[in-house]
Every structure is written in C-alpha cells, then in structure tokens.
Amino acid sequence: MNDFRIKPIVYLGCPYSLDNTSSEKDREKRHAQVTRCANILFRSGLNVYSPITMHHQIQKHKPVKMTTREWLQLDFEYLSHSQLLFVLKLDGWENSLGLVSEIEFAKEKNIPIVYIEPNKEILG
Numbered sequence: 001m002n003d004f005r006i007k008p009i010v011y012l013g014c015p016y017s018l019d020n021t022s023s024e025k026d027r028e029k030r031h032a033q034v035t036r037c038a039n040i041l042f043r044s045g046l047n048v049y050s051p052i053t054m055h056h057q058i059q060k061h062k063p064v065k066m067t068t069r070e071w072l073q074l075d076f077e078y079l080s081h082s083q084l085l086f087v088l089k090l091d092g093w094e095n096s097l098g099l100v101s102e103i104e105f106a107k108e109k110n111i112p113i114v115y116i117e118p119n120k121e122i123l124g
Contacts, residue, residue, distance in 0.1 A: 007047040008083035011111075012038050013075075013103075015096035016052050019068050022092075030090055031056040037088050037122045049082065051075050068098050076105055085113045088122070 014034045016027060031052055038050040055071070058064070075098070079085065085106040093099055106113050116122075 007045070009078075009081055010041065010046050010048050010084040010086060011079045011082035011102075012041065012048050012050040012053075012086045012088060013099050014052060014088035014090050015092040015099050016056075017068070017098075018092050018095065019097045027056065032124060033090055033118065033122050034088055036124060037086075037116065037118070040121065041086065048086075049078050051078065072098055072101050075102060079105055079111065080109060082111060085111050087113060087115045089115055089117055 012034060014030060014037075016022070016030050016034075018026075022030075034050055035053045038048050038053050041048040051071075051074075079102060085102065087093065087099065087103060103113060105111075
C-alpha cells in the first residue's frame with residue numbers, strides 16, 4: 001500500500017449545486033461523476049481530497065443549511081493545504097460560483113491548476 005502520509009494533498013473541484021439551483025438528481029449525478037474521478041486519481045497514487053465526495057454524503061445523513069459562500073470558507077481551508085487543484089469540467093463548470101471561486105483562490109495562492117475533461121469512465 002502507498003504511504004499517503006508523505007504524499008501531497010491534491011484538491012478535486014467540480015460544479016455541484018450551481019448556487020443551489022440544481023436538482024437533487026443533478027447533484028447525485030455530479031457526486032457520482034466526481035467520485036469516480038477521485039477514485040481514478042487515488043488509484044494513480046495521489047492523496048486526493050474531493051469536497052463533493054465527502055460533503056454530499058454528510059448532507060444525505062442530516063442536511064446542514066449553508067450558503068455557497070459558507071461552504072467555500074471550509075473548502076478554502078483544504079485548498080490552502082493542497083499542492084494542486086484539479087478541476088473536473090462537468091456541465092456548468094464555468095458558471096459555478098463555488099468552482100470559479102476555488103480557481104481564483106488557487107491562482108491567488110499560486111496553486112497549480114489542472115483541468116480534467118471527463119471521459120466515459122468518469123461520466124458513467
């Protein structure tokens with residue numbers, strides 16, 4: 001097994017709620033897609049953090065009412081400790097307030113950004 005304690009953290013962002021305008025079905029679909037992408041990155045040996053993978057499940061257990069800006073404050077903490085930002089370019093990614101803010105934050109902090117075009121494995 002890989003020793004992930006010595007691997008840098010990489011952050012995987014994608015659109016999710018589109019500022020709370022997307023349907024539950026769309027959020028479920030995006031959760032599945034980004035989790036498949038996180039799995040690919042994880043299997044390649046990266047120490048990947050995917051906030052949608054984690055927070056979607058938490059919200060299903062017992063929803064926490066937070067605005068996009070409040071979620072971003074949590075996400076920026078993780079992103080500030082990451083060595084790289086991966087951006088999964090799912091539908092709506094360019095209009096996602098959260099994702100666009102994460103990209104801007106990464107640029108301000110000089111965190112390199114890699115854009116991922118979703119393939120068949122990710123799209124499911």
